[in-house]
Amino acid sequence: MMKRKQQPPVLAEKLFYHLLPESERQALLGDYAELFQGLVDRRGRIVAGIWYRLQCFMALLSAMMDSMKWSGIMIKNYMRIALRNLSRNRLVSSINLLGLALGMACFMVILLWVQDEMSFDLFHTHADVLWRVAEVQSYSGNPTKVARTPAPLAPALVEEIPEVVNAMRMFPAPSLLVTHGEKRFYEDGVIFASPSILEMFTFPVLEGDGNNALRNVSSAVITREMAQKFFGDTDPLNKRLSLNNKYDFIVRAVMQNVPENSQLQFDIILPFEALVTIGPDIGIRWGNVLENWGINFIFTYIQTAEAADRTVIEEKIPDFIENHSGIEGTRLYLQPMKDIHLHSNLMADFEGNGDIVNVRIFTIIAFLILLTACINFMNLTAAQSGKRSKEVGMRKIAGANRIRIIRQFLSEYILLTLLAFFVAAALVTVFLPMLNHISGKSLTLGAMYTAGMLAGLILTIIFTGFLSGIYPAFILSAFRPVQAIRRSLSAGPKGRCFRRILVVFQLMISIALVISTLAIRRQLDFIQNSKLGFDREQVIWLRLSGDSNQHYDSLKSELTRNVHIRGVTAADQLPTQIIYSWNGANWPGKDPDAPGLMNAILVDFDFIETMGIQLADGRAFSDAVQSDRTDAFILNRKAVEIMGEEDPIGKTFSFIGRQGRIIGVVEDFQFETFYHDVKPLVLMHSEPRSDHYMIIRLGDGHIPRNVQIIKEAWKRQIPHYPFDCGFLDEHFDMQYRNEMRMGTLFDYFSILAFCIAFLGLFGLVTFEAERRTKEVGIRKVLGASAINVVSLLNRELLLLIITANIIAWPVAYFLMNRWLQNFAYRTRLSLSIFILSGLTALVIALLTVSYQTIKAATANPVEALRYE
């Protein structure tokens, strides 16, 4: 029995085993073992061990050098051939590269956008255990999900449910005048929140005491941006900020600016309790709102110890409000913090929320565009493959096997993809600012430098190269050497069929995108050009913040005297967006099942006249009739319809604690987005309050001059409030900002997809024309005219486009029809959109290929026949 220590080192022997040529492995290992034995006997175990390992190491080294040397030589050769091919077919190669780069650029941008959308609220350390409490209201028929809850909910939850570790209530205020010394700005980002906002959420405090900053009712926390804005470089701590010239707050802490990918967007935090004092200034005058369970106007967030506590809490809270207040019809549920941005589509929610559907649509489009680009690449390279048959033949004769050829082409295409990627990165860098402008985001390439993104990009490059290269690589490697050398420039009919399918697929995607773009445009045009039932042009609105409402009457009388002003009125909401609805409309003889939920707007006199709303019956509010101020109602037709009254004028009506008579009926006008049907609306008179808007219709003529007139009048009457106005039509357009963005993005995507598809078509026709040079030559010699030849070359193309259209139309129709179903008011998907898209595709395709076909058709047949 051999002693163990006389054996060669096990690990080294194993390595050796793999390094030695297979046929001689056993013998050589035996030889080494024997030599090792000899060394052990003569020089000892240690020297022998070192010698053995050294031998092994040398073998490893030489094996590595060997493989590197050969693969290096091959790769060098592959690359050289690849570059030669690139420069030989400069036109087709650059089309190819550009197409791929465009596709990748588009893909990268969309990915950046998607990543940004998905990253919302992930920056909170406790994101996994943060929830928003929302409710389902079922007062009138259909249950509605509402994002806002009553104020006493948050403290009660912490007190009564042990799983709730912390809670935060928050109310985002409308625009408020914030003043420090000479600096006066209307700020949109003021919120009232409990101190726990700085504990639960990750909003780092930079200066001051974050823990106690909001404990005092007159303290404030501001962002660094606000500190810079109001205090410049001086220390902001303990400085005074005043709101609406009435309420003073002391800055106790400065926090970092709120990240853009946060659902909570604000610049100034005030203590929640301050809502009691400031409330009346911002339209909250329902008594002690902090104790009222009946009004859903604030956002409630809770923190749990573990994510699993969600189910426990959700079992306990549905009837929470009912148990506390006896108010029926509201059931609470939880929304995970991380899902709110994309998955929450609630009433009265934040405005900046995204939509998972859009994210999905755009992701699909990103992949489609990348796929189009890949197909393009595949097509062009496959079409060109005939040109390289000789090379493949030579390689095969020189001993390359199929795997090697495939490897060669794949590495070549991955190299090209890498090149295209750099072009794409350059494109993205150049166009990102423009895209940010369109999408309203501030995306940067910096987001690319995360490990995940980088890995994703590298994978994308390899995947793209692989996807685009695999088909040509297989076609090319399948050539038989002898045939490949003898035959030139023709790919089999089977390959052509496959390429046609690919082209049709590309064209189909492009056409479908164009149809969608046109349909979206149509709908947006329809929205913008539609008559709302009132005239929104040349109307400006002003906020009557603070005590400026007390000067309303004098301002109104001054302005109405001016010939350049047509009308002056006021309302608590802009007529383009009347969102307040109340339950409990009542009238004698009301069917108990008839819904009592109606929208309401509080208006000043002259509202109906100034807005140009049509009176259907009765009269408008009149200054001369004293009772109009307290007990008169004007309803829209829809409301009258619900009442079921033939002649509503003079009938008794009661709503929001007011009893009175109906004095008029107005024609329905559109006061919400086009996603909704017209709802019942009640107009009531009210003196303008500080949360109301002043609405002014300008006369004809130069708009800036007319605005200037108003501005000067404002300055004279209300000098202590800055003049801040907006246009009603702009406010209307703002509501469709997301749709506009989507429309613009679709414009670009469809243009891009078109570009890529037609680059592909161009390359293909270039190849086809080249391939058929001889045929064309012979035809011309036999008497074919240039027209004959052009039509010959275009016939196939025509067929492809028609096929693509036939497939694209139903697909686009189905998708767009679904999108339009969202709108209560929508255009029809007219046939003209489809025909227009099809024709555009056809015309652009013909233009794209005409250069090549005309060149082929007008060429001298002698040249053509001498070719090759």
Add this chain to the structure above:
Amino acid sequence: METLSQREEQILLAIFSLKDDAYLVAIKKHLAGILGKNWTVGAVHKPLRRLEQIGVLHSYTGESTAKRGGRAKKIYVVTKKGYRILSEYKRINEALWANFPGYDFSG
């Protein structure tokens, strides 16, 4: 006729002398004894491989010993072709060396 390098010639001759036990380690040792130079495994193995490839050598699997970790020897035999080539080399060498007197170090 194949040309042999000096080393290949030496290895072939060593295989002749070793008769039935001509495997790598034995060849290496034999040559070290005569030449006074210890060649590396590779220096012996590489020529052996070439010689086998060009058909001058032929090999078969020999017995295995405990010393070798139970692995069989690869034993080389000179083929007819090798025999012919070696005879040719012998003739040339003898013709070339014929008139060389040698040098007597003792004198």
